[in-house]
Amino acid sequence: MFLRxxxxxxxxxxxLVAISILGLSxxxxxxxxxxATRNVATDERYVYAVELSKSLLAQYSQVPLDGFANxxxxxxxxxxxxxxxxxxxxxxxxxxxxxxxxxxxxxxWRDGIRERRVELASVVPGE
Amino acid sequence: MTQRGxxxxxxxxxxxxxxxxxxxxxxxxxxxxxxxTRIEAKTERNDELRLVSTFLRDLLGSSVSPGPVVSLSxxxxxxxxxxxEAMRDAFAWKAPMTMGENAGGRFLLRLSREDSALVLxxxxxxxxxxxxxxxxxxxxxxxxxxxxxxxAYRSERDGPWSADWPAQLTPRWVRIRVQKDGRYWPDIVIDxxx
Numbered sequence: 001m002f003l004r005x006x007x008x009x010x011x012x013x014x015x016l017v018a019i020s021i022l023g024l025s026x027x028x029x030x031x032x033x034x035x036a037t038r039n040v041a042t043d044e045r046y047v048y049a050v051e052l053s054k055s056l057l058a059q060y061s062q063v064p065l066d067g068f069a070n071x072x073x074x075x076x077x078x079x080x081x082x083x084x085x086x087x088x089x090x091x092x093x094x095x096x097x098x099x100x101x102x103x104x105x106x107x108x109w110r111d112g113i114r115e116r117r118v119e120l121a122s123v124v125p126g127e
Numbered sequence: 128m129t130q131r132g133x134x135x136x137x138x139x140x141x142x143x144x145x146x147x148x149x150x151x152x153x154x155x156x157x158x159x160x161x162x163x164t165r166i167e168a169k170t171e172r173n174d175e176l177r178l179v180s181t182f183l184r185d186l187l188g189s190s191v192s193p194g195p196v197v198s199l200s201x202x203x204x205x206x207x208x209x210x211x212e213a214m215r216d217a218f219a220w221k222a223p224m225t226m227g228e229n230a231g232g233r234f235l236l237r238l239s240r241e242d243s244a245l246v247l248x249x250x251x252x253x254x255x256x257x258x259x260x261x262x263x264x265x266x267x268x269x270x271x272x273x274x275x276x277x278x279a280y281r282s283e284r285d286g287p288w289s290a291d292w293p294a295q296l297t298p299r300w301v302r303i304r305v306q307k308d309g310r311y312w313p314d315i316v317i318d319x320x321x
Contacts (some may be wrong), residue, residue, distance in 0.1 A: 036166050081143045
């Protein structure tokens, strides 16, 4: 009796369970690799946006005395804006008005349904 | 009864099911492997972009800047303390660098395209170097397989970018444009007087 049971083979139910476990684990693997692909694409856009912001900050490293604002869009779909305002001066400040500006560079882009954004801030001289 | 075995139909059905399952498994694994390769290639590209852009920004941003030069030598040295030479799609400058066989110090550097590679060459900044001998300089490839390398210069905030620039004149801004794998990198703009 025992020997007969041991050589009986798999039942249909057992096979179904085994195949469905295989399928589920494969599905999980595929999903994680899809997530990784998407994350790398997001990372790439972040790299582009940060490099673009750094270049904009370097480009507007000197602004007019009364402030400055500009914006645009690159061919890659990145919208950028630069906004520079004179820093408030202290009472005893020896700097002229508009000698220093608070500058903000923002780059935003659409990633699927999400809106992503990188912002850099600095202080630049006005002239 | 227990010795009966399978009928032909049963064997055919089971082989079909098995082959379908195998097909799904193998194609799933293949997709996994190829997406792994793609992810690695893309990560490498991103790293390269970030690394090279940051490196050039640092190296050019710390260039020995023109402007009011305070000379400490009493003899009134005639040797110019700043150096920037704009060329068409290449330029050379002087900057401190902490890498290389010397522990550091000032170097004369040149960034240019050689064949399809973006190459940085450097020479130690010695006295009385009138014409740097770039073919004897240490060379390092920064980026391989570029399709475009363009440089532009300007000296005024709202002025136009110009690719042709007088070699003796130091611009205020430098713009570097690189295209690799059919994609343009974000323009690298650097303020030299910063």
